[in-house]
Amino acid sequence: MDELVVSTDVYVAPEEAYEFLLEFPRYERYTEYLDKVSRTHGDGGPGSRYALRFSWWKLTYTARSEVTEVTPPTRIDWRVLKDIDASGAWLIEPFDELPADAPADATEGCRVTLSIRFDADSADSSSVSLPPLVSFGWVLDKVKGLVAEEAERVVRRAVADLEGRERQVSLTVRTDSEAL
Incomplete structure (x- = not known):
């Protein structure tokens, strides 16, 4: 199983970050390859399902995902429903106190982490027409x-939307895979 973890500091209330990240359909604005996100079931909480339409090169593919668990305001778990064994989570960790390098106008903040786990070998070759x-x-x-x-890219753009401004975002990236 491969794993990718991307995290950064965000200077908004943890509850605001959580509600923002729970609104999954806006993610299509954050990536180069995600064309459309449609909620097919639910209200964003557990059991909510999404169709994610990706395009890259000469290929298009619609992934189906589901929110599996939420722990407001600290965690949103999801999984891909078909064609590959993949899951992930958004984690929101409130600061006890603001870091020394926080913007001067920041009054609260949190650490936001996107964690993705996937088994590339589980990908179904019949899921795309090559x-x-x-x-x-x-x-x-x-x-x-x-x-x-x-x-x-998703994390950087989410920070800009959350904070309402562009800024230099320092990311911590960890991978458990030679492929990434």
């Missing part, structure tokens, strides 16, 4: 290389 002479292994290798880049 052009002639293109192997599923080639596509999988290319996509694995994009996962970390996309996760970092």
